[in-house]
Amino acid sequence: MPITTMAQGLNAALRDAMSADDNVLVFGEDVGALGGVFRVTDGLARDFGEDRCFDTPLAESGIVGFAVGMAMVGYRPVVEMQFDAFAYPAFEQITSHVAKLRNRTRGALSIPIVIRIPFGGGIGGVEHHCDSSEAYYAHTPGLKVVSPATVADAYALLRASIEDPDPVIFLEPKQLYFSRADVELQSAEPLGKAVIRREGRDATLVSYGPCVALALAAAEAAAQEGRDLEVIDLRSIVPFDDETVNASVRKTGRCVVIHQAQGFAGVGAEIAARVSERCFHHLHAPVLRVTGFDIPYPPPRLERAYLPDVDRVLDSVERLQWNDVVDATWSVSA
């Protein structure tokens, strides 16, 4: 089997979806001849023609609004936002129309658009190129929000997103574009299923996208210290797989949620609340979060200070009430 990068896995998913269905079109900024700034659309314009994969004017609201009109008459547009923070001009189209048209029309209109967004940090990117914007989308009813953590999932989840009848915000971890794997690319089940990446008995680490590898690294390190951690890769934030998460936490009794995005009102807050509500009598400790700080994404030289790392995860794991003592972290704060 050939070694494949995540960018190549995504490219293969687009190719196979375009081959399978003429209604799948790819467009956005620089996706044509250039093949996208991360080369995810490399060769599509050449191989499928410039009417199947094409460049648009540089206007994100325009790209998404244009896609809405195309979807209204049966196309399945897959559009690219060049970077996370550059998707914000399209926010109104996404939240007021892409997310709501099915509901607004009582199901008469389907808007099966996939909005691909390179997201997150860890690549030394400058301002506006490293945002983790998943909470904005996850908070909006009507959008599915997906992020792959592996090359195999990049392919399978993108195929499932394109086939999905609902709009999908597809968040591609920039940090992982050039990660490699030796895998067979194949379609998998529909969106909404988390996967257990590592089984363990002592505590559950819940993550998605760029932080799954971190969770696995932390679990390996914890194993050296005698802690047996389970790692869940959510794969889709919406729909959220309560079942898998709850089953794991009921088994382990402890949970840490990890993401790069700021913690306040983030996806981790929602997960911590859900787990607390649903697994209260199984929990031996409060659900903790390891997230970015509540600051704008830092400049490249300070990125390491911001991003969750193995030590921060292990510190949180240590605070999971193993000896039933007051967590000193909270005793110094308000």
Added chain:
Amino acid sequence: MICALTRAQLVDMGSITDIAELASSPPTAYAKFLPADSPVQYLDVAGQLTGCTARYPRPSDERLVHMYRNMVLGRRFDQQATALSKQGRVAVYPSSRGQEACQIAAAMSLRSTDWMFPTYRDSVAVHARGVEAAEVLRSFAGDWHSCYDPAAHRTAPQSTPLATQLLHATGLAYAESRRGHDTIALALCGDGSTSEGDFHEALNFAAVFKAPVVFLVQNNGFAISVPIERQTAAPSLALKGIGYGLGSELVDGNDPVGMLAVMDEAAVFVRAGNGPVIVEARTYRLEAHTNADDATRYRDQADVQRWVERDPIARLEKYLRGNGLLDDAAFESFNDEAETAAAALREAASEVRTTDPLELFAHVFAQPTPQLREQRAQLEAELALQAEVN
């Protein structure tokens, strides 16, 4: 100027009365994109043909009689809807009284296979497009956000966010042309919308992709309370097309003949694959923004009165009567038809209608997520309990 016909064809049809007038257009490559210096007007306020430059084929007498009927029906519908809103039987209604020439010309310029992208103020156009009056009002009554089937009527939901629908029209028109269909899209907006970013992105995308879209801007003088002078310093909103490479026209929005002539030509032009066009119709919003607005706070009643005198329906009536195209019998028959429809609308508004609250969970996604199923079950239990208590 929008010109789907050659100059020779226009001369043959007698539509160009003064060929020197075209010849004296500014000698620039972009002159063909520019709108008229003053609004195109075929009928003056007294209902007399202006003998104007008449660049566009004048609609047939039969079409004008049909337009008159539609305007009478449209106005009565609009008045009834306003009345229902004041009685509280409709939550809110944005009236287009005084804009009937725009509303009806918009609907009449389309084929049934075309698409219309209306705003909240375009209920008369939506109704003229074939959506039942009662169905149009259901969303304003609060039954659901949009209550007609967009695909069945080829009419998008009436857009409340400004200018966003112009991009949808552009994408749809491009999609249809890509499939080899000769469908066009008519995108409606008001003067305020021309300040929104999506307006500009839509014009640009439409021109770049040569999408068959007619953009009709009904400049009715106000964006709620803000007058046009605060929206733009441009001499005409139609001029905004030139920066994007769109043909454009400026028309008297209260002249039914001019409106229909321009809209018909615009449809022919874009359908022929010439790319999009933008039309500014100068009109006036006689009513307040909605029943919840108080227009006396920002405009003078004397101004409103000046526009009442420019009424499009009275203008067309004078023309039709003066030319033996409308007699008392036809006049009464149209008005009777309008009254009957208004009575039916009142009746429909009095019907007790209920929407099942559980439907709130039905259309968020094609299939409800596990979380929505949980929440639906919660509401279902609450409703069952309430029913027991009652």
